[in-house]
Amino acid sequence: MPPSHPSGLILGIESSCDETAAAVVRNGTEVLSNIVASQVTLHADYGGVVPELASREHLRNLVPVVRSAMLEAGVGFDQLDAVAVTEGPGLAGALLVGILYSKALAFGLGKPLIGINHLEGHIHAVLMQSAQAPTRDNPLLALVVSGGHTHLYLARLSGARIWTYRNVGRTVDDAAGEAYDKVAKLLGLGYPGGPWIDGLAPHGDPSAVPFQFNQIKPREPSRGLRFDFSFSGIKTAVLRYVQANQMAGSIALRRAALESLSGCKPAEAAGLCDAMTLNLIASFQAAVVKNLLRQTFAAAEAFGAESILVSGGVAANRELRRRFAAEAAVRGLAVAFPSVALSTDNAAMIAAAAWPKFLAGETAPESMGAEPQLRLG
Ligand code: KG4
Numbered sequence: 001m002p003p004s005h006p007s008g009l010i011l012g013i014e015s016s017c018d019e020t021a022a023a024v025v026r027n028g029t030e031v032l033s034n035i036v037a038s039q040v041t042l043h044a045d046y047g048g049v050v051p052e053l054a055s056r057e058h059l060r061n062l063v064p065v066v067r068s069a070m071l072e073a074g075v076g077f078d079q080l081d082a083v084a085v086t087e088g089p090g091l092a093g094a095l096l097v098g099i100l101y102s103k104a105l106a107f108g109l110g111k112p113l114i115g116i117n118h119l120e121g122h123i124h125a126v127l128m129q130s131a132q133a134p135t136r137d138n139p140l141l142a143l144v145v146s147g148g149h150t151h152l153y154l155a156r157l158s159g160a161r162i163w164t165y166r167n168v169g170r171t172v173d174d175a176a177g178e179a180y181d182k183v184a185k186l187l188g189l190g191y192p193g194g195p196w197i198d199g200l201a202p203h204g205d206p207s208a209v210p211f212q213f214n215q216i217k218p219r220e221p222s223r224g225l226r227f228d229f230s231f232s233g234i235k236t237a238v239l240r241y242v243q244a245n246q247m248a249g250s251i252a253l254r255r256a257a258l259e260s261l262s263g264c265k266p267a268e269a270a271g272l273c274d275a276m277t278l279n280l281i282a283s284f285q286a287a288v289v290k291n292l293l294r295q296t297f298a299a300a301e302a303f304g305a306e307s308i309l310v311s312g313g314v315a316a317n318r319e320l321r322r323r324f325a326a327e328a329a330v331r332g333l334a335v336a337f338p339s340v341a342l343s344t345d346n347a348a349m350i351a352a353a354a355w356p357k358f359l360a361g362e363t364a365p366e367s368m369g370a371e372p373q374l375r376l377g
C-alpha cells in the first residue's frame, strides 16, 4: 500500500532507445524537471540507432542525467515516493541499463520500483497535460506513432484511476517514423528524418506524386475489428521514383553539402533541394499523414470514441497536427497532442504513467527484467 502521506514525487527513468532521460513529476501531472540526453549525433552517421552504442552511452549518461533531474526539481532522493522505469518495449541492452540502475536506486533508498510500458508512457504524455474523461461506453482512442511503433489503442479507465488498453491497430511492417527516417536518408537529408521532412514539405506540392496505400488484410483476425498500418510500400515507392527520375546525382550532392555545413537546420535546407525533390517530400508526407488519419478516424467511428490522443515522435509533425485538428473539428471529436517536448521520448511520461500505479500499490517484482517485445493491450 502507498504511504499515508505521499509526497506525490516520482522519479521517472527512460532508456529504451537512444535518449537517456530522467524526470521528476508531482502527482502525475506537474513536471518539476525533464532532462533528456539525446544520442542523435552519435547515431546520425549510421542513419539509425546502433544498439551496442546506445547501451554504452546510456551507461555513461544515466547517473549525470538523474543527478540533473533531481537538482533541477530541487528535491532530495529521500522525498521520492517511488522510482519508475521503462520495462519495455525497446532495445534489450538499452532497457537493461535503466532497469538495473533503477532497481539499485530503489533498493538503496527503500522505495518502491514501478515498471512502465513505454507505449503507455507515450499515452500519458498526453493525459498528463489534458484532462480526458472516458467512460465505459466512450473510450479514448490513442495513436502512438514513433520511430519504433505505429499503434492504435482504445483506452478506458477501470475504477477510479487504473487505465486499461486494447490494441485495435498496429503496423504490419515499418513504423511511420521509420519510413520518415528511411526516406530522409534515401534523399540525402539528416537523421532523424522526421524533422527534415516536416521542415521541407511546405516548400513542395503535396499532390505532385500520387502515392497509394492499400488496405491491409488483418494478420490477427481473431483479435476482432482491426485498423492496421503498413509503411514499407511507400518507402519502396519513393525509391522507385528516385530511380525512375535519375535523382541519384542530386542526392549525392545534397548529402555532401549537408555534411560540410554543420548546424544546417531542416527548414534552411530547401535551397539544397530542387523542385522535384521538394514535391516528392511533400507528397510522401501528405500520403503518410492521410493514411494515419484515415485509419485513426475510421477506428474512432467504429468504436464510438469521441476523443483522440496522438503521441510519439511523429506527433511532433506540424502537418499531422493540422490535419488531425481539422478532421476532428469537422467530425465534432476532440483531439489532443502532447507538447512537442513530450512528443519524443522522455521520462516525464514514464513518471506520469507510474502515478496511478503507485496509488494502486502496483509495484514491480524483484525479478523484473527488460522486456524488448512488451505489448500493451
Ligand atoms: O518517440 P520517439 O522519440 O522514439 C521512438 O520511440 O521511436 O520518436 C522518434 C521518431 C523518429 O522516427 C523521428 O524521425 C520521428 O519520431 N519524428 C518526426 C518528427 N520529429 C520526430 N516525424 C515527423 N515529423 C516530425 N516533426
Ligand code: ZN
Pocket: 118, 122, 146, 312, 313, 344, 345
Ligand atoms: Zn517512444
